[in-house]
Amino acid sequence: MKGAAATVLALLLAMPSSDTRAFTISSAFSPGCHEQISVDAFTLFLEQTERTRGTESLPLTWRRVAYVLANRIGIKVTSDEEAQLLLSLIVGVRSPDTGGHSVANITQLRSLHGDLDPDGQYLHALRAPDDDGPAGDASAVAGTRRSLERTVRRAFEAFRLPEEEQYGSAIMYIDFYGEVPVPVWWPAYYIARASHTLQDSLATCFETERAACARWLACSTTSTPSP
């Protein structure tokens, strides 16, 4: 009996496993896929968009942080506006995975990712606990769509606010300093948060789209420059 159990166990261990693909955020343990994708979009945005809105001048500390991040990613920021956009995007795109906490804050990570609330799962284009079978497929897709729409709507609502109300602060964990409030421009923050869901949906749902996302998918399994 023991021999049979050992054989079964050995066979199970020997069975080839399939890749599980998901985009990661930048940390000591993972490459910065979400950040890289968002910054790629950010760079395109800067190249193709005539920006007429002003920006609150960034305190020197945060300008410095933005320049350090930009330098690590390998892009240039040339103004306070770009610096604030970059900060907003990085903080926003990381927020669904970290909630502003450390990636090594195991207690918080567990509560964030083990969230039984369906919306907590749809934020990552994942099935909710009760989304089983074909009906669960439809439910997960609809939930993910609702999550995306809600976050994009919040971005537009923030964009329609008087300019001084479009700025605030969101929590981000900085190595050795802990959780600190980072100044963000809410429209960009929410767009980045929505893009996290969109990126996760590409990684987990749309198999046929993967070829078009080869670079980003490669980012999900290999090391890339991280901020």
Next chain:
Amino acid sequence: MTNTIDSQSLRRLRGSVGLALLFAVATSPAPASAGRGFAREDSQGRLDGWYVAISIHLSFLSDVRNRSNVLPTFGYAVDVGHRWNDKAFFVHIEHNLWVRTELRKGIALGALSIAPGFDLIYGDGFVHTSVALGPSILLFDTPLDDAGSVGAFFELKPVGLRWKGNDHVALQLDPLSFAMVAPVLGGIPLIQLEYRTSFTTEVIP
């Protein structure tokens, strides 16, 4: 500002200090002797004179709110001191390195701390308690601060064990000590609270 030492941590720190003092008072014999048969001792087992101690330390977990549960740090230190039997004054010079967990991997140079301190030996020379307080200097540029920023350092070793290595060497194990390495106190403060384990080799010439 979310990056502050929360009241729960302060209560625990106060509790640790109180417990250490209570233990020190309860176990301190009078008159105490720091001797364990070292070459330097006089006929009464009194250990007077200079010493040099080299130590390594490691800390891994943190319970500070709004911090990671995993905050690995390590480092080394040199203490130069003078002992008057069971009491000693020393200068503690340490380099504390920090392991990154966010945004990217690597080891940051951390901080250099230089702290005068006091050490007490009791329990027939088997046990010691020490405390050190002084400045701490940031050794690397962070996204928020430049290297060279000066803050504060505090370390409490509540209960450590001592053994005789040979006639000129004492070995010391501090299973759990508390250190606050805070090279940046202004603006957004950089304060590392560490629960360390240290191993020390003390040379008594």
